[in-house]
Amino acid sequence: MKAEIIAVGSELLLGQITNTNARFISAKLAEVGIDVYCHTVVGDNPKRLSQTIQLAQQRADILIFSGGLGPTKDDLTKQTIARELDCELVTDDEAMKTIEDYFTHVGKVMTENNKQQALVLKGATVLPNRNGMAPGIAIGKEDKQYILLPGPPHEMEPMFEHEAIPYLLGVYGKHDVISSKVLKLQGIGESELEVRIQSVLEKQTNPTIAPLASPGMVKLRITAKAKTEEEAQKLILPVEQEIRSIVGEFIYGVDEDTLASKTTELLLQNDWTISAAESLTTGMFMAELGSEAGIGNALKGGVVVYNKEMKIEQLGILPSLLDYHGIVSGECAEAMAESVRERFTTTFGVSLTGAAGPEPHDGQPPGTVWIGIAAEGMKTASYKLQLSSSRNSNRKRSVQFALHYLIQTIKEKKELKY
Amino acid sequence: MKAEIIAVGSELLLGQITNTNARFISAKLAEVGIDVYCHTVVGDNPKRLSQTIQLAQQRADILIFSGGLGPTKDDLTKQTIARELDCELVTDDEAMKTIEDYFTHVGKVMTENNKQQALVLKGATVLPNRNGMAPGIAIGKEDKQYILLPGPPHEMEPMFEHEAIPYLLGVYGKHDVISSKVLKLQGIGESELEVRIQSVLEKQTNPTIAPLASPGMVKLRITAKAKTEEEAQKLILPVEQEIRSIVGEFIYGVDEDTLASKTTELLLQNDWTISAAESLTTGMFMAELGSEAGIGNALKGGVVVYNKEMKIEQLGILPSLLDYHGIVSGECAEAMAESVRERFTTTFGVSLTGAAGPEPHDGQPPGTVWIGIAAEGMKTASYKLQLSSSRNSNRKRSVQFALHYLIQTIKEKKELKY
Numbered sequence: 001m002k003a004e005i006i007a008v009g010s011e012l013l014l015g016q017i018t019n020t021n022a023r024f025i026s027a028k029l030a031e032v033g034i035d036v037y038c039h040t041v042v043g044d045n046p047k048r049l050s051q052t053i054q055l056a057q058q059r060a061d062i063l064i065f066s067g068g069l070g071p072t073k074d075d076l077t078k079q080t081i082a083r084e085l086d087c088e089l090v091t092d093d094e095a096m097k098t099i100e101d102y103f104t105h106v107g108k109v110m111t112e113n114n115k116q117q118a119l120v121l122k123g124a125t126v127l128p129n130r131n132g133m134a135p136g137i138a139i140g141k142e143d144k145q146y147i148l149l150p151g152p153p154h155e156m157e158p159m160f161e162h163e164a165i166p167y168l169l170g171v172y173g174k175h176d177v178i179s180s181k182v183l184k185l186q187g188i189g190e191s192e193l194e195v196r197i198q199s200v201l202e203k204q205t206n207p208t209i210a211p212l213a214s215p216g217m218v219k220l221r222i223t224a225k226a227k228t229e230e231e232a233q234k235l236i237l238p239v240e241q242e243i244r245s246i247v248g249e250f251i252y253g254v255d256e257d258t259l260a261s262k263t264t265e266l267l268l269q270n271d272w273t274i275s276a277a278e279s280l281t282t283g284m285f286m287a288e289l290g291s292e293a294g295i296g297n298a299l300k301g302g303v304v305v306y307n308k309e310m311k312i313e314q315l316g317i318l319p320s321l322l323d324y325h326g327i328v329s330g331e332c333a334e335a336m337a338e339s340v341r342e343r344f345t346t347t348f349g350v351s352l353t354g355a356a357g358p359e360p361h362d363g364q365p366p367g368t369v370w371i372g373i374a375a376e377g378m379k380t381a382s383y384k385l386q387l388s389s390s391r392n393s394n395r396k397r398s399v400q401f402a403l404h405y406l407i408q409t410i411k412e413k414k415e416l417k418y
Numbered sequence: 419m420k421a422e423i424i425a426v427g428s429e430l431l432l433g434q435i436t437n438t439n440a441r442f443i444s445a446k447l448a449e450v451g452i453d454v455y456c457h458t459v460v461g462d463n464p465k466r467l468s469q470t471i472q473l474a475q476q477r478a479d480i481l482i483f484s485g486g487l488g489p490t491k492d493d494l495t496k497q498t499i500a501r502e503l504d505c506e507l508v509t510d511d512e513a514m515k516t517i518e519d520y521f522t523h524v525g526k527v528m529t530e531n532n533k534q535q536a537l538v539l540k541g542a543t544v545l546p547n548r549n550g551m552a553p554g555i556a557i558g559k560e561d562k563q564y565i566l567l568p569g570p571p572h573e574m575e576p577m578f579e580h581e582a583i584p585y586l587l588g589v590y591g592k593h594d595v596i597s598s599k600v601l602k603l604q605g606i607g608e609s610e611l612e613v614r615i616q617s618v619l620e621k622q623t624n625p626t627i628a629p630l631a632s633p634g635m636v637k638l639r640i641t642a643k644a645k646t647e648e649e650a651q652k653l654i655l656p657v658e659q660e661i662r663s664i665v666g667e668f669i670y671g672v673d674e675d676t677l678a679s680k681t682t683e684l685l686l687q688n689d690w691t692i693s694a695a696e697s698l699t700t701g702m703f704m705a706e707l708g709s710e711a712g713i714g715n716a717l718k719g720g721v722v723v724y725n726k727e728m729k730i731e732q733l734g735i736l737p738s739l740l741d742y743h744g745i746v747s748g749e750c751a752e753a754m755a756e757s758v759r760e761r762f763t764t765t766f767g768v769s770l771t772g773a774a775g776p777e778p779h780d781g782q783p784p785g786t787v788w789i790g791i792a793a794e795g796m797k798t799a800s801y802k803l804q805l806s807s808s809r810n811s812n813r814k815r816s817v818q819f820a821l822h823y824l825i826q827t828i829k830e831k832k833e834l835k836y
Contacts, residue, residue: 011630013454014598015445016639018438022459027433036431037466041440041457044628048455055473071609072629073619111613180432191489195529201491210462211490212429221434276722282708283701286722290700291810293776301728304694304704304719310762314719344728358711392709 001172002037003029004060006052008067008077009151010043021066021149024157028165033176033225034062044074046083053084061144062168067151069134071113077148078119078137085141088122091115095126095135102133121148127163131155138167145171176225179232181240183220184257185250186404190218193247200242207235209243252407259403260288266410267298267347270417274406275344276302277315277336279327280356280369285399300344305336308362315339328354328364330382333372337382341374347413349374350406352398357391367394371402373409377416381409419590420455421447422478424470426486426495427569428461439484439567442575446583451594451643452480462492464501471502479562480586485569487552489531495566496537496555503559506540509533513544513553520551539566545581549573556585563589594643597650599658601638602675603668604822608636611665618660625653627661670825677821678706684828685716685765688835692824693762694720695733695754697745698774698787703817718762723754726780733757746772746782748800751790755800759792765831767792768824770816775809785812789820791827795834799827 005022012019022039029036037060042052056063068077082089096118103110117134120126127136127147132155137148147164149156185193190211194201197220201209207224220243224235244251253262267274276285283304289295303314308327311317317335325331333351341349350373357366367387374380383405387394423440430437440457447454455478460470474481486495500507514536521528535552538544545554545565550573555566565582567574603611608629612619615638619627625642638661642653662669671680685692694703701722707713721732726745729735735753743749751769759767768791775784785805792798801823805812 007457011628011639012441012457013444014448014596014639014641015441015443015454016598016600017630018436018441019457020436023430023433023436025433026431030432036433037461038470039425039430039437039457039459043455052456072612074628108607108610111609113612114609178432180434182434189526191529191532192526194490194531210429210492212435221429221432223432278701280708281705282713282717283696283704283720283722284708286701287699287705287813290698290702290722290724290774291813293774293809295700296724299700299722299724301722301724301732302701303721304701304708304717306708306714306717306719310719314762344732356708356711391711395705395709 001034001062002060003034003062003064004038004040004056005036005064005066006056007039007041007151008044008049008065009041010045010074012041013043020153021151021156024153025064025066025160028161030178030180032165032169033178034168035178044068044076046076046080049077049080050084053081057144062147063144064147064149064164066149066156069117069136069148069150071111071117071133075116078121081146081148082121085121085139085146087139087141089119090122091118092120092126092135094128095120098129098135099133125167127159127167129155130158136163138164140171176227177229177232178223178225179229179236180221180223181236182255183222183240183243183251184253185218185220185247186252188218188247188250193218193220197243197246200239200246204239207239209239259400259407261292263403263407263410264289264292264295264298266407266414268294270410270414272347272410272413273298273300274348274350275300275340275346277340277349277351278302278304279306279311279336279351279353280361281352281395281398282306284395285350285352285402288399288403300346302340302344311336315343326364327362328368328370330370330372330384333370333382334374334380335372337372337374338380341376347376348406348409350402352402354385354394354398356394357388366391369394369398369401371398371405373405375409375413378409378413381405419452419480420478421452421480421482422456422458422474423454423482423484424474425457425459425484425569426462426467427459428463428492430459431461438571439569439574442571443482443484443578446579448596448598450583450587451596452586453596462486462494464494464498467495467498468502471499475562480565481562482565482567482582484567484574487535487554487566487568489529489535489551493534496539499564499566500539503539503557503564505557505559507537508540509536510538510544510553512546513538516547516553517551543585545577545585547573548576554581556582558589594645595647595650596641596643597647597654598639598641599654600673601640601658601661601669602671603636603638603665604670606636606665606668611636611638615661615664618657618664622657625657627657677818677825679710681821681825681828682707682710682713682716684825684832686712688828688832690765690828690831691716691718692766692768693718693758693764695758695767695769696720696722697724697729697754697769697771698779699770699813699816700724702813703768703770703820706817706821718764720758720762729754733761744782745780746786746788748788748790748802751788751800752792752798753790755790755792756798759794765794766824766827768820770820772803772812772816774812775806784809787812787816787819789816789823791823793827793831796827796831799823
């Protein structure tokens, strides 16, 4: 089975929003073994949408559309597909009730154009919308399946997962599964990685192996096709083990692992706690850790101290230290880390101070960042980064580096323990 | 001139990464008046890439490719295009020097496969890569222009903006400009908005007007086409004014404005300062404000207090208050806001406390959130939100609501001032 994903919306072609729907739909189809051969984006233009449908009919078995089901004049997906399939549009009573209920609930008067949202292709399966008004539509015509989904991701995603996927599995029955495992590496480049694992790459057929680079990180995707998820995993395992035997030292996690999730895991395993003192990152480090459910037992809290006075008042950093070494210095970072660790009585104290950019800060060029790490029973350390002049990229990368150094420190402390 | 954007990469079709490149390229092309008719994504498969190229040649004047220029075996974009255009691949000396210099700089040995990155189409314009090794390529053949760009966004974006756009302007000369202005609204639904501005929508030709909905917010995009940017702005202005005269009360900003940027602007205009005490959001509120350059004069800092003990120790919240009302309560939120405002001596103190989810917290269901706002010379207020059970969506939405209530409070305080 081959699927093609067609997103409809001029705002996509004007570059005003990103097509995240294609990614979500593709990932869910991969899980049930349906190959995606193509993503297409077309504007709110019936003629060009018709051409796209005719082309997709030639190369795909399943056509999945997102966008253009709303109440406004430029929402034309249903109308165009109805014309292409020579199919009538009829009002779905349940969808109409959902729309009317919504307006009653919020106490507003329903405008006439909202009724358009209750129109569906005659004979179609209606996919209820749990987070919005326009229902989805699924219909089979001449060996092809057509799935119409709303554009907003928070409406489309649950509908696709809970309504469209079961519909497709019902039509086609179970078949091959495509399963992937992603290894995440730090401290090695893409090309060096490829050379090191050349012997593994050369014999790849099933599973296949693909390196992917992103700033400061490399991923290796191992993808297997098999009758069941279990068999796919069995094919992936020996390949993963072989790769680990060659470059295992650089692998910090798999799949959805992040530096924050690994940090949380290590802290909770050891019953250790953490606090942070943040300057240029104004809370991003703690926010990143806080995204992990369960971190509450490890992250006690911390302070954001943006200017010099706050560093003195809130953390008791000596004015003489700041005058002599500057705010952007290893000495300041170490003092901040030690002070926050003491004030919040935690195992680890992490600090970030620097010139986020775009302007220099306290005499230091933008992108100069110091990370301090204080740990119970260990010598306090600081690390210097020299990043770019882009404020928000510097702030994000500083947080990732702080997590990286923290993981190293946690591992060192673990070794000291035994 | 019509452009088609073709992204190459199986990882896109497997749903492992999002095609953000198409958005970036589209937005930049719109700025110089080049229409984008289609986005396409194909896998790392020479045959399907060839078919995509042949199809795009029929409908577009400019073919823009991203991805598949790297050193690994599945990087086949250049080779496939060379075959389609019947064009030789030759080594570019400057690109080779950049690659060699990189390896010298990082002190690593260059592996043989990296040389592939220096191959370019014979006779092409080489687009230097400021953030990576593989150069871009621009070449004209039989009335069509072909632009090849690397896949990683941090390499592609500066290359497209600083090298490819000037190249295209050189080839085609100046022509019509497409310019957009986006109005951002809060507190009104998409369909009600459309009904209210019906009279403006009905007469639209140039500029055109499109409503766009996203969670908790509606945008209106006004797009004009003209000879110059200035003329386009002149067409947009009266339409914007007419819309403002109807629904102006709901418009909180335009284009890239965010609630954080509006908050920053209002604080700086009045020389007012702010601090925050965060529980469930663990620093996200301060991180959001901190993304604005210049916020240093307004954001003094704050605390993250994740558990009950920290709220007592760091903010001096009375244990009896927490025992009686609970951590997730308006009383706790107000006490936190007042305490942090006092400790950091700021004009405003904002607090967030709640059950982020997925588990209940202190007896409250996930998604129950209280926001507290203390302001100099005003009565402290608290606001309750009832959100979903999704931890990270709750955290993000809480921050947006806190900014929304803060903006209302700043405006009230401004009125009191006069």
